[in-house]
Structures are given as C-alpha cells and as structure tokens.
Amino acid sequence: MSPVFEARRRSTRLLLQLVATLMIIPYVFPLVAMVQGSLAGEGLGNYQAVFSVGAVGTFFRNSAIIAVSTIVIVYVLTMLAAFGFSKLRIRAKEVYFWLILAALTLPEVVLLTPLFATTLALGVYDTYWAVVLPLAALQIPFAVLLTRKFIDGVPDSLFDAARVDGAGVFTAFRYIVLPMTRPIGAAIVVLTLIGAWNSYLLPLVLIQDPAKQTITLLPQFFVSQFSNDQTKVLASAVITAIPEIAAYLCLQGLFERGLAAGALK
Structure with a gap:
C-alpha cells in the first residue's frame, strides 16, 4: 500500500x-x-x-518475574x-471507562503511601505481588484506552456472523478479538515491559529483602556516602537497558502497527 x-x-x-534527524538527536545523544x-x-x-558484584543474575531474575x-x-x-467497552452492551459502561481513565491523572509518587498501607493490610508486603499488582494497575488504564480504539475498528459483522453460528461471547473473544489484536497486543507487551522493568x-x-530487589537498584552498589563511581553506574544502566532493547527489536513491526492503529481508529 502506497503512503497517502x-x-x-x-x-x-x-x-x-x-527535521527527523533534529527530532531524534535529543533522544539519541x-x-x-x-x-x-x-x-x-x-x-x-x-x-x-x-x-x-554477584547480584546481577538475581536482580535480572527478580525483574523478569515481576515484568512477566x-x-x-x-x-x-x-x-x-x-x-467489553467496545463491543458489549453494558449499562453505564462509559462511566466506568472514564473512571478508569481518571487513574491516568494519578502519579506514582502520590500513591506510594496508600500502596504501602494496602500491601501491609493484605499481607503481601516484601513480596513480588507488592510490586506486580500496583504496576499492573498503573499500566491498565492507558492500555485499555489504546486497545479499545483498536477493537472499535473490528467490523461488527464479524461478531454478528459468529453469533449466528452459535458462538458465545468468550468464543468470539478467543477466535475474533485475540487474533485480530496481535499488533496492539505487541504494543501493550512492550509498553508494559518498559514500565515494569x-x-x-x-x-x-x-x-526490603535484598534477595528480591530488581535490576534498577543495581547502580546503588556504586553510589554511597563516600563514593560515586559514575562510570560503573552508567555500565549498570547499559546492562539494565539490554532486555528492553531486545524486546523492542523483536516486536518492532507489530509494536509500530499497533500504536498507529490504536491511535487512528
């Protein structure tokens, strides 16, 4: 297909x-x-x-568990x-949708105190779930916004035909929605990986358990009250970024298609 x-x-x-080169320089430099x-x-x-340091493997494992x-x-x-928001008839679904989007206005820093109290109350403090659940909750609103726009572009005739053939809601979701949303799914995976990693x-x-800490805390080994070895801090940052770069390169085509379609449909 030729460009418009x-x-x-x-x-x-x-x-x-x-112009493209000038726009890229602030990010590449x-x-x-x-x-x-x-x-x-x-x-x-x-x-x-x-x-x-000896903790790189442990930190990578912990970050991988949390990210996955x-x-x-x-x-x-x-x-x-x-x-559900795109294709199902749900009473007051737009109200629920905008309530979800309202979560986008809440910065992570503001939520630290209530999240700390909540994890203590639930008994998950100092576990992977204490990080996984808040991270997922912070990522879902934007992901739903993108994905709903994408699913809006799926023709209703496909669901009507599936209903005529006797397919239920979950069957239509499995055999129509999931295969057709692979591009936006790849975009969600990459964006969530970046946020979690x-x-x-x-x-x-x-x-608090050092054995459960993540890779983002690796630079702390080289920064203390009496030392600040920036070369090793930067080396830690490079090592930390490798999995994200590899994931993006593997899913680049689907990622770009998903973001473009989710933004335009």
Whole structure:
C-alpha cells in the first residue's frame, strides 16, 4: 500500500530528513553519552566490576518475574476490558471507562503511601505481588484506552456472523478479538515491559529483602556516602537497558502497527 502523502521534490525530502534527524538527536545523544561514559576509565573493566558484584543474575531474575507477571495481568485484563467497552452492551459502561481513565491523572509518587498501607493490610508486603499488582494497575488504564480504539475498528459483522453460528461471547473473544489484536497486543507487551522493568520507586519502597530487589537498584552498589563511581553506574544502566532493547527489536513491526492503529481508529 502506497503512503497517502509522498514528498516528491528533492528539497522537500531533504527538509523532512533534516527535521527527523533534529527530532531524534535529543533522544539519541543521552544513549550515546551513557555508552561512552560506561567505557570511560577502565573500559570494559567497568562492566566486569558490575558483574563482580554477584547480584546481577538475581536482580535480572527478580525483574523478569515481576515484568512477566505484570505483562500477563495487564494483557489479559486489558483485552477483556477493551472488548467489553467496545463491543458489549453494558449499562453505564462509559462511566466506568472514564473512571478508569481518571487513574491516568494519578502519579506514582502520590500513591506510594496508600500502596504501602494496602500491601501491609493484605499481607503481601516484601513480596513480588507488592510490586506486580500496583504496576499492573498503573499500566491498565492507558492500555485499555489504546486497545479499545483498536477493537472499535473490528467490523461488527464479524461478531454478528459468529453469533449466528452459535458462538458465545468468550468464543468470539478467543477466535475474533485475540487474533485480530496481535499488533496492539505487541504494543501493550512492550509498553508494559518498559514500565515494569524500569520501575524504581515501587521495588525500593515495597520490597526490603535484598534477595528480591530488581535490576534498577543495581547502580546503588556504586553510589554511597563516600563514593560515586559514575562510570560503573552508567555500565549498570547499559546492562539494565539490554532486555528492553531486545524486546523492542523483536516486536518492532507489530509494536509500530499497533500504536498507529490504536491511535487512528
């Protein structure tokens, strides 16, 4: 399919290329500076020092458990909620939808105190669930907003045909919604992974056991009252970012299609 708009003149293409380059620089420059800084001084020795801490594997495992658990919860609840808001007849569903969107106005910092009290009351403090459940709750509103717009674009005739064939709601959800929402599903997975993997405040406040801490706390080993080794801090940041970059590269095509379709439909 050819693009709707196409720059035909050479000068226009050069101008667009220049604008795109200028827009990318503010995002690329910090990454380049981070990698260069991580190689300053001892070079690859900075990375060896990070791995010599001995907790990198444990932190990666903990972050993976939290990220995967959060992704599963967000994906399942988002798809079900978006399907209901988009295609099912539910009384006052728009009221519920806007109540969910109201959660987007609440910053994570404001919720730390009530979340701390809630985890203590539920008995999940200092467990993975103390981080997974709040992370999922913070990710779901935006994910539902994107996914509902995507499902709105699925023709109602497909659901009518499924109903005529005797399919129920969950059958239509399984065989129509899930296969057709793979692009937006990939976008939700990547966005949730980034949010869960980069979470710093929630693991710091809600988990006290060092054996359950996440990869975002790795730089703390090189920052103390009497030392501040920024080269190793930057090396820790590079190591932390690798899984996110790998996940995005693997799901890049679906991710971009999902965001574009979710925004336009």
